[in-house]
Amino acid sequence: MTAWEPVIGLEMHVELDTRTKMFCACEVTKGDAPNTHTCPRCLAHPGALPVVNQRAVEYAARIALALNCSVRPRNIFHRKNYFYPDLPKAYQISQYDEPLAVEGWFEYWVGDEKLRCRINRVHMEEDAAKLIHAGGDAGRIAGSDYSMVDFNRGGTPLIEIVSEPDIPSPEAARELLQQLRNLVIELGVSECNMEEGQIRWDANVSVRPKGSTELGTRTELKNMNSFRYLQQALDAEIPRQVEVLEAGGTIDLETLHFDPDTGTTTPLRSKEEAHDYRYFPEPDLVPLVIDPAWVEELRRAQPELPAARVERFTAQYGLSRADALVLGSAHALAAFYEEVVALGAGAKPAANWTMGEYLAHLNAAGLEAGHGHVTAERLAKLVKLVEDGTVSTSSGKDVFAKMIAERAEPEDIVDKYGLGQISDTSELAAIVAAIVAANPAQVEQYRGGKQQVIGFFVGQVMKASGGRANPQLVNELLRKALGT
Amino acid sequence: MTSLDPLRLTARVAKRLLVDGEISAAELAKVYLDQIAAVEPRVRAYIRVTYDNAAKYSTKVDREMQALRGPLAGLPIAIKDNMVTEGVITTCASRILRDYMPVYTATAVRQVWDDHVVMLGKTNLDEFAMGSSTENSAFQTTRNPWDLATVPGGSSGGSAAAVAAGEALWALGSDTGGSIRQPAALCGIVGMKPTYGAVSRYGLIAFASSLDQIGPLTRSVYDCALLLQHIVGHDHNDATSVALPEPVALPDAERLDGLRVGIPAEYLAAGIEPGVRARFDETLARVEELGGRCVEIGLPHTEYALPAYYIIAPAEASANLARFDGVRYGYRCADPVDLLDMYERTRGEGFGPEVKRRIMIGTYALSAGYYDAYYGRAQKVRTLVRRDFSRAFADVDLIASPTTPSVAFKAGSRTADPLSMYMCDICTIPVNLAGLPAISIPCGLSDGLPVGFQLIGPAFSENRILQAAHALEGAIGFAPAPTFRDSGAEADVAGAAAGVPLEVHE
Secondary structure, eight states: OOOEEEEEEEEEEEEOOOSBOSSSSOBOOSSOOTTOSOOTTTTTOTTOOOOOOHHHHHHHHHHHHHTTOEEOSEEOOEEEEOOOTTOTTSEEEEOOSSOSEEEEEEEEEETTEEEEEEEEEEEEEEOOOEEEEESSSTTSSTTOSEEEEETTSTTOEEEEEEEOSOBOSHHHHHHHHHHHHHHHHHHTSOOOOTTTTSEEEEEEEEEEETTOOSOOOOEEEEEEOOHHHHHHHHHHHHHHHHHHHHTTOOOOOOEEEEETTTTEEEEOOOGGGSOOOOOEEOTTSOOEEOOHHHHHHHHHHOOOOHHHHHHHHHHHHOOOHHHHHHHHSSHHHHHHHHHHHHTTOOHHHHHHHIIIIIHHHHHHHTOOTTOSSOOHHHHHHHHHHHHTTSSOHHHHHHHHHHHHHHOOOHHHHHHHHTOOOBOOHHHHHHHHHHHHHHOHHHHHHHHTTOGGGHHHHHHHHHHHTTTOBOHHHHHHHHHHHTTO | OOOOOTTTOOHHHHHHHHHTTSSOHHHHHHHHHHHHHHHHHHHOOEEEEOHHHHHHHHHHHHHTTTTTOOTTTTOEEEEETTBOBTTBOOOTTOGGGTTOOOSSOOHHHHHHHHTTOEEEEEEOOSGGGOOSSSTTOSSOOOOBTTBTTBOOOSSTHHHHHHHHTTSOSEEEEEESSSTTHHHHHHHTSEEEEOOTTSBOOTTBOOSSTTTOEEEEEESSHHHHHHHHHTTBSOOTTOTTOOOOSSOOOOOOOOOOTTOEEEEEHHHHTTTOOHHHHHHHHHHHHHHHHTTOEEEEEOOTTHHHHHHHHHHHHHHHHHHHGGGOSSSSSSOOOSSOSSHHHHHHHHHHHHSOHHHHHHHHHHHHHHSTTTTIIIIIHHHHHHHHHHHHHHHHTTTOSEEEEESSSSSOOBTTSSTTOHHHHHGGGTTTHHHHHHTOOEEEEEEEEETTEEEEEEEEOSTTOHHHHHHHHHHHHHHHOOOOOOOOOOOOOOSOSSTTOOSOOOOOBO
């Protein structure tokens, strides 16, 4: 029985958040009325010519630098020719054999393991318009009663990131994408909004006998924008290929569609997919000459990237790699955590509260880190209240829940509900004395050597104090009262 | 009002008459509109005469003459109908754009409008500027005012014929492989293709983007410089446009002392008619008389220029014309059953045969497996052609050749043979491949038809070319005007156009 291993490569498309489009001055917008941000250029009127958006080049170069690519000093645009109603010129201005940047890599973690994926290229292009098919077999152009085109999106700057086939598993593919998305967001060049399709990708996958260095024939899974579907699609496609090969068959180089409802991959039959794009250099644009000094300027101005931040979190805050990954990978959560620490909370308890209660709250409420009523100030105050023993950890969780419900400061909640921890020795000593007096049988047991009975007493004291007794103090007082 | 002969009036003189108040802009416009009324039914230079526009703007110039005393104010112009004009239908002589109303105006046109030039109308051309006789127009064939049985050349045949016939004071055309110089030569006027990038292409409906260039068609070299002054300049709307290193100067040279003029042997080998050759040789004698020196030079890759051009230009055209798909504007076929049907019939019905031929050639040349053999090699030839010129210009200041191998030919005589039509541009095409400036000036008649003399210069040598052409123009003293005779060799003068009829005048 041969053991098989998958080989996965990704092509990612990211829409850039520039103010204007790639080749014209129309605003890049979301959700505006259809065809309100158009001009002769992005509608491909006769005689209109493209003009390159300098900011888009800058954004693309910054992504390329973050992926350790070399930005090429001279690169050119090509025309990629095909007819479709969402492509008004009937060619997309893209890049071909002289792209913006080449030969980089991206490091990402899968669990505790750091993997490296080589990046083949990063290039610039323009997005297509949006098609809406109505009536009939709606959702596809063939069979619908009519189709409408919204050119607002047409011409939005788009970059394509092409990886080498270095990804060893569906899980790794998913991790890579998520971490790469975090990287792009960190750079501030795209929000990478998934619902709006600001980031989407194709995956190509092949299988080969484990240990082999040759690549098998690949299939392509096109145009996905959900991490979950990506993994599901690969989880379906890899066993299919293994099955075909083990039965003595061959894999066809083809484009597949993943149906999340059935969990299967099927070939795209569409004739329109069989393209000869007839690439040739875009004669309306001169070669883009990029000054290496400008690239160095961009490199110097790059923000701290997630990978570096994770490293820093382990060193600076003494966090484990796993905790640093959770807290340091995404910009918003990392910033929130660092603010909590900066406001005086201990690094380790702040990490526990941020990853525990806070993250659970964000997920439950569907919030981005930094949004909602639990501000960094409030969480920092709460962590400090727990740290200095004003409230117990269990009461602290109660305070957290009430901060959300009542939109109030933690100290006010502690006051209002009397959740402050009892650390007054005389007050606690009285309770301890009463409990010891009321349970002579257990006292006998304890004194007879059954040390674990101490737990029973602690429980009784906590119950009598409404959960507010300082557990450490209770332990001390009990041992004293019980005579050890 | 002075009696004016539209067949001889230059912009230089008209401007002086306007400024001196001897004629009003409205009267000047009327001179041309009257001539249009008289000869247009025979010449058919215009696809659309913009009577209202001419009246409105010439009156405005008169009313506000003090405020509008721009250097070109009130001088009537004809515009080739492949430059978009907001509010005036622009057809590119194609059925596919028959009713297309532009939403913006080409930069070059905007520049002359801003100078208060009065637009008389939009002139005929070969569909999408693809042709050398203006017979590929979907709407009408324009005739040469020197002999109505012959073609005016092309593709700017409408602009050239309009100026030659006195239907316009001057005109704008576009030149991809000779489309200004060749019709200027055949119609006995001046036509100039500037350095690639000197004039913005924004709003010029693209044929072959890396070759297209807008330029003037005029009755004199001085007028050519005057119009050129107002259309050059960097335009942020056209990434390939550049500012000229020095402003265009109005020429005044009368001598050519010390000027070295190269004569490429390869151009004279290419089947030049004896009459054309005779006028050319006489003009070279004028060059020497004026103090210039003619030397034979070699441009060894000339024979490959035409085949390379007929790969590169159709390849670019195949992409440039892909936008005419029936989706957003222009012609759409009736009742398409699905998307593919709409594409196929819209384009099948909307484009004429020469346009389809070039789209097919270009698509083929760019196809997977053929790119290197065709487009890739053509680009290498282009580099060699460019190198030929730069080597030559190390030794000479300008290069001279006949503009065309023959004088105007009979309408219909070459339409069945595309190759013989392509040969019209054998002397002009290398210039476009190299992106150089060149001018054609009339240098005499052969069999009663005008012969063109071409001067080619290095990139951005417009002033050198204009000065030399001005001196030569004076020495040649080309004086005759077209006679509108009809040698009548063609049985059916009007019926050669294969397109649909169009209402010519609105």
